[in-house]
Amino acid sequence: MSVDPLSDALAVADARSVFSGGFTAGGDWAIRLEGRDKLKVNAVVRGRCLMVPPGGGEPLALVEGDIVVSDGRRPYVLCSAPGIEPLSSGQVEMDPGTRMGRLGAGEEVACVSGHIDLSRDSGELLRRALPELIHVRADAAEALVLRWLTGQLVTEMKTRRAGVEFASDQLAQLMFVQVLRVCLTEAEGLPPGWLRALADERLAPALRLMHGDPAHPWQLEELARAAAMSRTTFAVRFKEAAGVPPLTYLLNWRMSLAARSLRQDTAPVAALARSVGYTSESAFSNAFKRAVGVAPRRYREALRS
Numbered sequence: 001m002s003v004d005p006l007s008d009a010l011a012v013a014d015a016r017s018v019f020s021g022g023f024t025a026g027g028d029w030a031i032r033l034e035g036r037d038k039l040k041v042n043a044v045v046r047g048r049c050l051m052v053p054p055g056g057g058e059p060l061a062l063v064e065g066d067i068v069v070s071d072g073r074r075p076y077v078l079c080s081a082p083g084i085e086p087l088s089s090g091q092v093e094m095d096p097g098t099r100m101g102r103l104g105a106g107e108e109v110a111c112v113s114g115h116i117d118l119s120r121d122s123g124e125l126l127r128r129a130l131p132e133l134i135h136v137r138a139d140a141a142e143a144l145v146l147r148w149l150t151g152q153l154v155t156e157m158k159t160r161r162a163g164v165e166f167a168s169d170q171l172a173q174l175m176f177v178q179v180l181r182v183c184l185t186e187a188e189g190l191p192p193g194w195l196r197a198l199a200d201e202r203l204a205p206a207l208r209l210m211h212g213d214p215a216h217p218w219q220l221e222e223l224a225r226a227a228a229m230s231r232t233t234f235a236v237r238f239k240e241a242a243g244v245p246p247l248t249y250l251l252n253w254r255m256s257l258a259a260r261s262l263r264q265d266t267a268p269v270a271a272l273a274r275s276v277g278y279t280s281e282s283a284f285s286n287a288f289k290r291a292v293g294v295a296p297r298r299y300r301e302a303l304r305s
Helices: 005-013 143-159 164-185 194-199 204-212 220-226 231-242 246-264 269-275 281-292 296-304
Strands: 016-026 030-033 039-046 048-052 060-063 067-070 076-079 100-104 109-117 133-136
Touching: 005 164, 005 194, 005 204, 005 246, 016 039, 016 143, 016 164, 039 048, 039 143, 039 164, 048 109, 067 143, 067 164, 109 143, 109 164, 133 164, 143 164, 164 194, 194 204, 194 231, 194 246, 204 220, 204 246, 220 231, 220 246, 231 246, 246 269, 246 281, 246 296, 269 281, 269 296, 281 296
Parallel strands: 016 100
Antiparallel strands: 016 109, 030 076, 039 067, 039 109, 048 060, 048 076, 067 133
């Protein structure tokens, strides 16, 4: 693996950002958006609107350049004003060419939407590290890059040049990376997890060691030394940020790496065990079953079937 834990986690989770469409709207309008257990992304390209969180609550004002990412577990509403009965996204007629729909009367507002599919690792690696809702404001430091990416995405939708599907999905992928970078600069809003630990500059060197050489038999003293802390201080600070002790994090990371290998290649289980630091296949299989709930061979067989 690399020494870039963010890239590592995106690769291991097999996160796929996909552009799915958008809409223009004017007058009185409202639409209910379903995440269907995928992270849902909405970018306001033009105008302003309100986002009503699941179950009601105080609406969130969104303006041109804002982006929101929800955890996809519950639906939410985008609207011109509270109290308007929303249409479901399936009720909105979409232009098959541009994948854009129309709501209300007019085009004062334009939004593009996408989702981030986390199904390949059950969504746990990334989802546990993210808050229920991420709001990237138009004046955030990373927003300039996000506006450019969103503009390129809209251009791809309008021009429909050769390669539009591939280009749109790559732009959506880059947008998600930028959103995660925003999260790293606003770590106080993150739940305990690897992303919050990565945002802690004191802990990041230890994370990079574990990601750079996951098979190494890391000891708490080595990791604490890399973070320039005492063993006790490091252990307490790491658990507060990551939600688990350092060596538990290392174990979980090894199991995530092994799960990806089982999904993607046909290497023998014994070879996988060695690649994540186990000299015994049986010890690895027991650890994998405790972490994932099923033995490595059954995990691979289930995916193939």
